[in-house]
Amino acid sequence: MPKLSTDTLWELAAAEVHTRENGTREEDGGEPVSERTVFLMGSKAGGKTSILLRCLERDEPSKPTLALEYTFGRRARGHNTPKDIAHIWELGGGTSLSDLVQIPISTNNIRTLSVILILDLSKPNALWSTAERLLLEAQTQVQKAFSQVERVRKVQGGGKQQASVQPAARVLPKDYPDRELINPFPIPLLIIGSKYDLFQESDSEKRKVFTSIKSETLMSKTKTFFSHLAFGQERGKVVSCDTSKPLIIPAGSDSLSQIGSPPSSDVDITSLHARNPLDLWKKVYEHVFPPESTSARLELKDPAKDSQYIEPQIDAMRAQKDQELEQYKRDAAKSWKGLELES
Incomplete structure (x- = not known):
């Protein structure tokens, strides 16, 4: 157009x-x-x-x-x-x-x-x-x-x-x-x-x-x-x-017929109780390559805390601002407590 x-x-x-x-x-x-x-x-x-x-x-x-x-x-x-x-x-x-x-x-x-x-x-x-x-x-x-x-x-x-x-x-x-x-x-x-x-x-x-x-x-x-x-x-x-x-x-x-069954000599495929061919492959795959534990798979939601995104100057400034924020919260909490006592 x-x-x-x-x-x-x-x-x-x-x-x-x-x-x-x-x-x-x-x-x-x-x-x-x-x-x-x-x-x-x-x-x-x-x-x-x-x-x-x-x-x-x-x-x-x-x-x-x-x-x-x-x-x-x-x-x-x-x-x-x-x-x-x-x-x-x-x-x-x-x-x-x-x-x-x-x-x-x-x-x-x-x-x-x-x-x-x-x-x-x-x-x-x-x-x-x-x-x-x-x-x-x-x-x-x-x-x-x-x-x-x-x-x-x-x-x-x-x-x-x-x-x-x-x-x-x-x-x-x-x-x-x-x-x-x-x-x-x-x-x-x-x-x-x-x-x-x-x-x-x-x-x-x-x-x-x-x-x-x-x-x-x-x-x-x-x-x-x-x-x-x-x-x-x-x-x-x-x-x-x-x-x-x-x-x-x-x-x-x-x-699936061309792919065939999973190649595994140390596991009895008939004992895996798979629901479909993909599920069978998954069970055999995880037998050969055991999945990581839940704790090992736990990944950070905040990229700022991820080691691969380290930026020294920015991280130092962020840490300083975090400290200032915590100090502000403490001071604000003291002020509110003082107001409550006066009232």
Whole structure:
């Protein structure tokens, strides 16, 4: 929608809403420009920022993510063509700040949103619980956003039949072999196993999973998947199911029958009483990699108390202000006691 100099504030706001709902806008030449949103979350200090910088081809040192951070990327489709835009959110702190997913996952971008979950393969004992917690939080917020959009659609439709806002790409084909056994994530989801260079040094029987920024081949594959989600480029057709190598499994390219039963020689699978194949894999996985204790998994809610965000000058000033606040509270308490005695 071309913007004229005579547009009022309300007209500009309406154009912005149109842009967000349709995921495209038009530059001065009138050619549509795609706008997508990508939300990165995952293991604490799992390499999310490093992977993102490589995908965006930014040559700068990575810094610890403080809570929730935003950036964007632009990429042209070809010579002399408009640049598509990717709005990128990154959640720090592992699972400790998972309630912040409600900010990047909203009704404004739900139609063009993708999620990237990055899991630290060098810390397998925390991997499954991290994935489970973050995916549950994200899926709950996604469903909430879809429900809100659906309610607005019905109100605006005035009772008329309109197409559902649920993405058609998320609907499984009727002949998909695992249709009744799985609950697919409602929006595009990419799961990356980071620090593969550290993981591959572990016991060969425990190596079954994906990327390292130190491997240019793996990083190239990661960039391809990222560009597909962020800029709509071709996903590529590479598939690798060899567990002796990094796995590359595009959505829909495998099935539970192909995956088979969990490889475990020191546990009786029939005694695990699993409800479904995923539950069986979880029980065997946790047998090989016992989950961390509750106390070990306890993470700080306040980033200011997290050791990875240490800033000596700021922390010293904060400590001074905290002392001044405590002193003020004590003085105020004495004043109130004096007033009570006088009365």
